Amino acid sequence: MRLKQETKPKNGLVKKSVEALALGADELDGEIESLLALSDTTSNTNGESRRSSTQGWQRLLPVIGLTVLVACVVFKEYIFEKELSPDMANNNKTDHTNNIILNHTTTTISSQEPAVAKESAAPIPIQLPITAPPTTVAPVAPPKTPAPSTAAPISTTSFFLLDNLSGLKEKKQNNLKFFLVAPPETTSQLVADPTRAANYYKNALNEESAEIWLHRSFARMTAFQANTPHDADVILVAGYLHLKNVNGKNADKDALEQIYEKHLIPDDDNSANSTQKASRMNKPHLLLFPTWNPGVAKNIGIPNIVNRLKKGGLQNLWSVGFERNPGWQGVPVKKILPIPYVVHPHDPLQELLEKAEHAKVSNSVFYAGDSRKHAEEWGGCSRTNQILPLQSAAKAQNLTNIDVRLVGRGNRLSQEEYNHRMLVSEYCLILCGDTPTSRSLTSSMVAGCIPIQVGNRLQGKCDPPCRAGWGWSVSGADNPHLPYTDVIPWDSFPEIGEQELIDRGPAVLEESVFQVFQQDRKNKIHSIMQETLSGWIYGWGDPVTSTEFGDAVEYIWNSFGAAIEKAQSGR
Numbered sequence: 224m225r226l227k228q229e230t231k232p233k234n235g236l237v238k239k240s241v242e243a244l245a246l247g248a249d250e251l252d253g254e255i256e257s258l259l260a261l262s263d264t265t266s267n268t269n270g271e272s273r274r275s276s277t278q279g280w281q282r283l284l285p286v287i288g289l290t291v292l293v294a295c296v297v298f299k300e301y302i303f304e305k306e307l308s309p310d311m312a313n314n315n316k317t318d319h320t321n322n323i324i325l326n327h328t329t330t331t332i333s334s335q336e337p338a339v340a341k342e343s344a345a346p347i348p349i350q351l352p353i354t355a356p357p358t359t360v361a362p363v364a365p366p367k368t369p370a371p372s373t374a375a376p377i378s379t380t381s382f383f384l385l386d387n388l389s390g391l392k393e394k395k396q397n398n399l400k401f402f403l404v405a406p407p408e409t410t411s412q413l414v415a416d417p418t419r420a421a422n423y424y425k426n427a428l429n430e431e432s433a434e435i436w437l438h439r440s441f442a443r444m445t446a447f448q449a450n451t452p453h454d455a456d457v458i459l460v461a462g463y464l465h466l467k468n469v470n471g472k473n474a475d476k477d478a479l480e481q482i483y484e485k486h487l488i489p490d491d492d493n494s495a496n497s498t499q500k501a502s503r504m505n506k507p508h509l510l511l512f513p514t515w516n517p518g519v520a521k522n523i524g525i526p527n528i529v530n531r532l533k534k535g536g537l538q539n540l541w542s543v544g545f546e547r548n549p550g551w552q553g554v555p556v557k558k559i560l561p562i563p564y565v566v567h568p569h570d571p572l573q574e575l576l577e578k579a580e581h582a583k584v585s586n587s588v589f590y591a592g593d594s595r596k597h598a599e600e601w602g603g604c605s606r607t608n609q610i611l612p613l614q615s616a617a618k619a620q621n622l623t624n625i626d627v628r629l630v631g632r633g634n635r636l637s638q639e640e641y642n643h644r645m646l647v648s649e650y651c652l653i654l655c656g657d658t659p660t661s662r663s664l665t666s667s668m669v670a671g672c673i674p675i676q677v678g679n680r681l682q683g684k685c686d687p688p689c690r691a692g693w694g695w696s697v698s699g700a701d702n703p704h705l706p707y708t709d710v711i712p713w714d715s716f717p718e719i720g721e722q723e724l725i726d727r728g729p730a731v732l733e734e735s736v737f738q739v740f741q742q743d744r745k746n747k748i749h750s751i752m753q754e755t756l757s758g759w760i761y762g763w764g765d766p767v768t769s770t771e772f773g774d775a776v777e778y779i780w781n782s783f784g785a786a787i788e789k790a791q792s793g794r
Contacts, residue, residue: 391710391711391712391751391754391755392709392710392711392712396781396784397447397780397781397783397784397785398447398784399447399456399457399784399787400447400448400449400454400455400456400457401441401447401448401449401455401456401457401458401459401509402448402449402451402452402454402455402457402458402459403438403441403442403448403459403461404452404458404459404460404461404486404487405438405442405461405462406461406462406482406483406485406486408482409461409462409463409464409467409479409482409483410438410461410462410463413463413466413467414435414463414466414767417767417768420463420466420767421765421766421767421768423466423469424466424765424766424767425765427465428515429564429565429566429567429662430513430514430515430545430564430565430662431465431466431514431515432565432761432766433513433543433545433562433565433761434461434462434463434464434465434466434511434512434513435463435466435766435767436565436761436762436766436772436775436776437461437511437513437543437761437776437779438461438462438463438511439766439772440761440762440772440775440776441459441461441511441776441780443772444776444777444780447780452503452506453499453502453503455506456506456507457506457507457508457509457783457787458487458503458506458507458508458509459508459509459511460483460487460508460509460510460511460512461511461512462483462511462512463512464512464514464523464524464525465512465514465519465523467479467523468522468523468524476524476527477527479524479527479528480524480527480528480530480531481531483528483531483532484531484532484535487508487532487535487537488504488532488535488536488537489503489504504536504537504538505538505539506539507539507541507787508532508537508539508540508541509541509542509543509560509783510525510528510529510540510541510542510543510552510554511543512525512542513542513543513544513545513551513552513562514551514552515545515551516551516694517548517550517551517694520550520551520552520553525551525552525553526553528553529553529554530553540554540558541554541558541559541560541783541786542554542558542559542560543559543560543562543779544559544560544561544562545561545562545563545564545660546559546561546658546659546660546695546704547559547561547683547696547698547702547703547704548658548694548695548696549696550694550695550696556696556698556699556702557701557702557790559702560779560782560783560786561703561704561705561706561708561782562706562775562779563664563665563668563706563758563759563761563775564660564661564662564664564665564666565662565665565761566662566665566666566669566759566760567763568669568760568763571763572756572757572760572773575669575756575760576753576756578646578670578671579669579670579671579749579752579753579756580671580749580753581646581647581671582647583647583648583649583671583672584624584647584648584649585624585649586624586649586650586736586737587624587625587626587647587648587649587650588613588624588625588626588627588648588649588650588651588652588675588732589626589627589644589645589648589650589651589652589672590610590626590627590628590651590652590654590663591627591628591629591630591636591641591644592606592629592630592654592656592661592663593606593629593630593631593656594606594607594629594631595656595657597657598655598656598657600692600693601657601658601692601693601694601695602655602657602658602659602680602689602690602691602692602693602694602695603687603688603689603690603692604654604655604656604657604680604688604689604721605688605725606629606654606655606656607629608725609654609677609721609724609725610627610628610629610654612724612725612726612727612728612729613625613627613724613728613729613732614627614628615728616728616729617729620729622729625729625732626644626648627652641666642666642670645666645667645670645672646670646671646672648672649672649673649745650672650673650674650675650717650736651663651666651667651670651672651673651674651675652674652675652677653667653674653675653676653677653681654677654678655677655678655680655689655721657694657695658694658695659680659681659695659704660681660704664681664705665759668752668755668756668759669756669759669760671749671752671753671756673716673717673740673745673748673749673752674716674717675716675717675718675719675732675736676713676716676717676718676719677718677719677720677721677724678720678721679718679721680704681703681704681705682700682703682704682705682713683697683698683699683700683701683702683703683704684697684699684700685697686720686721686722687721687722688721688722688725689721706778706782707755707758707778707782708782709781709782709785709786710755710778710781710782711751711755712751715744715747715748715751716748717735717736717739717740718735719731719732719735719736723735755778757773757774757775758773758774758775758777758778759773759775760773760774760775761773761775761776
């Protein structure tokens with residue numbers, strides 16, 4: 224009955240439980256020995272012996288109860304430790320050779336809590352060395368079993384802390400089925416020479432590669448694919464329109480329109496019956512070629528494609544977009560699904576998660592960006608008016624926690640330095656530009672730098688000095704430009720007024736951010752950012768041949784399901 228002492232407890236609580244169980248075993252042995260002794264007298268007809276035996280069993284019952292209770296605690300702790308042990312945790316995380324977690328909900332992160340430097344009376348200068356990230360990306364093969372990682376698994380305490388702090392909305396799985404339409408003329412034929420295609424995307428704006436990341440990522444989601452358009456709930460429409468437009472190859476817009484008309488609008492002669500055709504035509508069709516400028520949209524043929532499809536009878540057209548901009552995507556604002564801008568991370572996902580927990584300089588604020596010379600004319604956005612009060616006060620008062628600047632060709636930060644400054648800063652300003660959106664929101668979410676929305680344009684609103692102008696739309700509060708509103712509670716993140724920042728400079732940061740967002744609130748935001756980090760990444764490396772994919776498309780698919788549900792309910 225004695226518990227062997229070579230049992231090796233894994234933590235203090237288990238050790239105490241083992242000791243208690245051993246003690247219980249000792250007491251149990253003693254009581255059993257007493258009962259055995261009493262049993263020798265059972266042949267004696269003396270009632271006193273029978274009473275002693277009964278009393279012995281009564282003494283034994285509490286000991287048995289205690290022993291069973293402690294055994295349950297040990298068993299529970301053993302199971303919990305086993306679930307969170309490094310060997311088990313490595314089944315849900317990756318190393319340099321396999322850094323993509325296809326199901327982001329199983330991400331295992333470092334055991335450290337989101338580290339934030341202690342607040343002090345005087346601001347701490349941001350004078351840290353700049354460490355450039357690796358220049359190459361390790362290849363990945365998702366089906367392979369990941370090698371054991373040296374990173375510490377998340378501790379029991381951290382697990383419950385993050386679980387309690389998480390402020391994500393309840394995530395609903397999108398169980399709709401899609402049929403993916405990818406005309407060879409605008410997809411596979413364009414990457415027949417992968418080196419040429421890779422060179423194009425390497426030298427193009429980041430956002431142009433979204434079209435190929437989206438197509439290739441959805442093609443991998445076989446669990447949600449229908450075998451025929453008739454069996455699908457949604458039709459997805461792919462196309463590498465930016466790549467196809469190289470050297471003006473989209474100049475023949477009529478030919479481009481005909482390609483999509485042929486693949487998306489059933490021929491009456493080939494349709495089984497009119498009812499089946501009508502059913503297919505009424506299904507939501509989601510266009511997967513986002514762009515970033517109305518002029519570019521016109522050049523690559525998006526308005527022409529949309530107009531031809533509408534004339535052909537497709538009225539339920541949707542599009543992904545970096546913002547709800549009909550001039551970019553050709554469909555109404557309520558039919559545009561906001562998606563993240565494109566970043567090119569060098570580090571594997573596990574390292575990004577660990578870096579996002581990097582110690583931040585308390586109440587430090589970072590911003591670096593172009594002045595956008597047309598922004599004030601087109602929408603009342605003056606980055607100069609917003610940044611100058613902060614710069615002036617920082618210089619006059621020696622506020623070393625404020626690092627904000629407008630840059631141009633002569634003083635632009637390297638990508639490594641920009642990434643590093645985001646990494647060590649606690650907050651990053653998200654300013655308006657020519658339009659409400661920019662890549663800075665995605666960059667800050669990946670770097671673990673809490674975004675401060677300046678103004679409410681990202682929320683679809685337009686309070687002064689914002690004004691409706693050229694090249695973008697005031698989408699309205701029901702149609703924000705922010706991605707993933709179905710899971711991310713954006714109202715938990717800091718926001719300051721655009722005019723307030725212009726008028727009051729650092730004082731508005733102090734009153735509306737530093738004093739309001741104490742450590743518990745910052746921890747909650749960091750937890751949200753950690754849990755959704757993989758959803759801001761499309762992939763690593765060359766979008767034409769890479770096998771390293773992020774979770775952006777999974778998040779986009781779920782957001783689209785929520786948008787369809789909202790549209791059908793009339794909300």
